Amino acid sequence: EVFTALADLEDLLSTESVLIETLENYIRAEEQKLDLLKRFADIYQKQHNLASEDVQLYVSNPINAYLLVKRLTADWKQVESLMGTVISHDYLMNITYFKETLKFPTDEDLNGAAVALTRLQDTYRLDTSSLARGELNGVKYSAELSAADCFELGRQSYNNGDYYHTQLWMREAEARLKREANETVDQSDILEYLAFSTYKEGNIPLALDLTNKLLEILPTHTRALGNKVYYEEEIEKSKESFIPKKGDDESDDIENYGHYEPDPYGREHYENLCRGETQLPAEMSAKLRCRYARNNNPFLLIAPFKLEEMHLKPDLYMFHDVMSDREIETVKRLAQPRLLRATVQNSKTGELEIAQYRISKSAWLKEHEHKHVADIARRVEDMTGLNMATAEELQVVNYGIGGHYEPHFDFARKDEKNAFKSLGTGNRIATVLFYMSDVSQGGATVFPVVGAALWPKKGAAAFWYNLHASGDGDVLTRHAACPVLAGSKWVSNKWIHERGQEFRRPCTPERPPEDLIA
Numbered sequence: 001e002v003f004t005a006l007a008d009l010e011d012l013l014s015t016e017s018v019l020i021e022t023l024e025n026y027i028r029a030e031e032q033k034l035d036l037l038k039r040f041a042d043i044y045q046k047q048h049n050l051a052s053e054d055v056q057l058y059v060s061n062p063i064n065a066y067l068l069v070k071r072l073t074a075d076w077k078q079v080e081s082l083m084g085t086v087i088s089h090d091y092l093m094n095i096t097y098f099k100e101t102l103k104f105p106t107d108e109d110l111n112g113a114a115v116a117l118t119r120l121q122d123t124y125r126l127d128t129s130s131l132a133r134g135e136l137n138g139v140k141y142s143a144e145l146s147a148a149d150c151f152e153l154g155r156q157s158y159n160n161g162d163y164y165h166t167q168l169w170m171r172e173a174e175a176r177l178k179r180e181a182n183e184t185v186d187q188s189d190i191l192e193y194l195a196f197s198t199y200k201e202g203n204i205p206l207a208l209d210l211t212n213k214l215l216e217i218l219p220t221h222t223r224a225l226g227n228k229v230y231y232e233e234e235i236e237k238s239k240e241s242f243i244p245k246k247g248d249d250e251s252d253d254i255e256n257y258g259h260y261e262p263d264p265y266g267r268e269h270y271e272n273l274c275r276g277e278t279q280l281p282a283e284m285s286a287k288l289r290c291r292y293a294r295n296n297n298p299f300l301l302i303a304p305f306k307l308e309e310m311h312l313k314p315d316l317y318m319f320h321d322v323m324s325d326r327e328i329e330t331v332k333r334l335a336q337p338r339l340l341r342a343t344v345q346n347s348k349t350g351e352l353e354i355a356q357y358r359i360s361k362s363a364w365l366k367e368h369e370h371k372h373v374a375d376i377a378r379r380v381e382d383m384t385g386l387n388m389a390t391a392e393e394l395q396v397v398n399y400g401i402g403g404h405y406e407p408h409f410d411f412a413r414k415d416e417k418n419a420f421k422s423l424g425t426g427n428r429i430a431t432v433l434f435y436m437s438d439v440s441q442g443g444a445t446v447f448p449v450v451g452a453a454l455w456p457k458k459g460a461a462a463f464w465y466n467l468h469a470s471g472d473g474d475v476l477t478r479h480a481a482c483p484v485l486a487g488s489k490w491v492s493n494k495w496i497h498e499r500g501q502e503f504r505r506p507c508t509p510e511r512p513p514e515d516l517i518a
């Protein structure tokens with residue numbers, strides 16, 4: 001699929017230009033055919049008019065007689081054959097070929113892109129009307145959505161069983177339809193989806209109202225007639241089982257209908273962080289320093305790393321200017337053709353699989369592939385003072401529309417079946433995450449347990465230890481990649497393993513990582 005990485009979506013534009021050209025050529029060919037037919041018709045009309053002036057005189061002339069017969073036999077065959085020529089066939093064949101050879105989105109992509117939009121809508125609290133106007137947080141990026149576009153978003157949500165977003169988008173479709181001179185969708189279709197999703201969400205009285213509205217437009221709509229009866233019966237039933245107390249009325253009951261989806265633990269907090277609404281406590285911010293890191297490395301005396309502390313306990317760092325634009329270009333160029341939908345490890349089976357909670361595409365680069373890749377690994381060693389012999393290859397990630405990675409740990413937990421065991425290099429002791437692009441909106445790396453947010457900055461890299469010095473996983477390092485709201489997010493990361501660090505980060509429980517870094 002293509003929607004999971006922005007890099008792949010770019011290719012869709014060239015696919016589209018090929019399709020436009022094919023369509024234009026097809027229209028031209030059809031027009032030529034019609035022009036030819038028109039010319040035949042003109043000639044026939046002229047001859048016919050001439051003959052009609054004096055029918056007897058005309059047919060009594062043997063040449064005319066011959067021409068008349070010819071026109072209705074041999075010539076007419078030509079007309080029929082031209083009429084019967086199917087021009088579309090070749091063009092459709094070409095399109096089939098393009099579908100096989102060019103990058104082409106599927107129905108799954110459409111669904112993925114629609115789900116991504118609704119995810120962004122929730123995380124960034126975007127209101128449906130502004131989104132339909134092409135605005136993201138007050139910034140206008142794109143064309144407006146038509147009523148039909150909104151309808152399609154609602155329909156996709158409906159197909160996913162997401163009746164909450166179905167209603168939001170069907171209502172928007174209805175509002176937009178009222179303002180459309182050339183209506184792009186039927187109101188009755190909107191009402192049908194709206195009524196049914198409202199019923200699914202538990203608001204039967206409103207579902208009935210909407211169905212009645214639909215029946216005003218289409219009084220014989222079979223499904224609507226059936227549903228009307230059903231809804232009325234359900235409302236009657238609920239009245240019977242509802243014994244009103246004195247002074248009570250049914251409106252209380254109706255208020256309880258509607259969308260209710262319990263937030264999984266910490267969801268609210270996670271989304272606040274993604275929106276940049278959570279700040280670190282002032283006591284901590286006051287302690288955070290920026291400094292030059294030399295790591296006792298002679299090379300770094302000349303060009304030390306710019307290191308910014310982002311959080312204490314767990315210690316989160318940001319290195320600035322540690323990947324050059326040229327290196328970034330190389331890494332992107334090598335990775336781009338190999339990007340595959342990122343997988344996650346099923347903690348029960350140990351199998352790698354794709355999941356809605358991680359939407360991006362990734363590729364792995366080996367050091368021998370390019371000097372720049374080797375330079376990056378070497379730099380990570382200089383930055384962290386850790387041994388890179390057991391580190392994983394460089395993972396390159398590109399996030400697509402609404403691309404994200406929900407809260408997770410980078411280390412394998414004890415009860416987990418994991419692939420690290422077979423590597424024999426121990427757990428992922430530390431993470432270095434390079435930001436290879438600026439992101440216009442969204443896309444922060446957030447740590448919901450401790451309330452820290454790192455915002456992507458091209459050329460910078462985040463660093464933290466996933467494990468305590470004892471080797472136990474640090475649960476405070478739970479982190480996530482927030483959905484990208486606008487822009488393309490490229491990152492690459494180096495996961496450093498335990499094996500080989502015995503002398504660099506000895507296994508003592510109380511050892512501040514500052515010793516290693518500063």
Ligand SMILES: O=C(O)CCC(=O)C(=O)O
Nearest residue numbers: 405410444445480481491
């Ligand atoms: O892209 C990010 O900001 C974080 C990515 C991440 O956590 C991961 O790939 O494990």
Ligand SMILES: [Fe+2]
Nearest residue numbers: 408409410479
């Ligand atoms: Fe991670």
